[in-house]
Amino acid sequence: MDKKNIHVVGAVIVSDGEILCAQRGPDKSLPHLWEFPGGKIEEGETHQETLKREIEEEMHCKVHVGERVDHTVHEYDFGIVHLTTYYCKLQQGTPTLTEHIEFRWLAPNELKSLEWAPADVPAIEKLSQATL
Numbered sequence: 001m002d003k004k005n006i007h008v009v010g011a012v013i014v015s016d017g018e019i020l021c022a023q024r025g026p027d028k029s030l031p032h033l034w035e036f037p038g039g040k041i042e043e044g045e046t047h048q049e050t051l052k053r054e055i056e057e058e059m060h061c062k063v064h065v066g067e068r069v070d071h072t073v074h075e076y077d078f079g080i081v082h083l084t085t086y087y088c089k090l091q092q093g094t095p096t097l098t099e100h101i102e103f104r105w106l107a108p109n110e111l112k113s114l115e116w117a118p119a120d121v122p123a124i125e126k127l128s129q130a131t132l
């Protein structure tokens with residue numbers, strides 16, 4: 001059977017020259033790997049709407065969504081993830097841990113010190129060279 005396509009958006013939240021990195025929990029798919037906060041796009045939603053909704057739900061804060069960072073397609077055993085990432089800025093509140101087990105703020109040249117979900121690796125390559 002064909003694998004399901006999963007359309008996901010991720011927030012590259014930048015503050016004071018650092019990027020927010022979030023670690024997945026032990027009971028999730030891709031356990032303990034690092035990712036950008038965000039989630040699956042629901043029917044009828046724009047990427048911006050999904051990001052704003054997901055960030056409010058999973059981090060209890062509001063973001064402004066800016067330019068696109070990257071778009072990648074990665075095949076996992078559970079499906080094919082189409083991941084689009086966007087630069088974001090905090091608009092209101094500070095990120096609160098609910099679904100993730102840890103947050104870390106890292107400078108671009110530190111991003112590769114974490115073990116990222118495979119779909120994120122091309123974005124991490126780009127961001128690790130970025131001037132924020």
Ligand SMILES: Nc1nc2c([nH]c(=O)n2[C@H]2C[C@H](O)[C@@H](COP(=O)(O)OP(=O)(O)OP(=O)(O)O)O2)c(=O)[nH]1
Pocket residue numbers: 006008009010028029030034035036037038039040081083117118119120
């Ligand atoms: N939010 C987010 N998800 C990512 C990234 N990279 C990556 O491969 N994914 C995958 C993990 C999930 O399979 C899917 C995102 O769906 P989700 O945020 O609803 O994840 P979830 O694990 O809580 O949901 P589920 O798979 O348990 O249904 O995309 C990323 O940087 N951010």
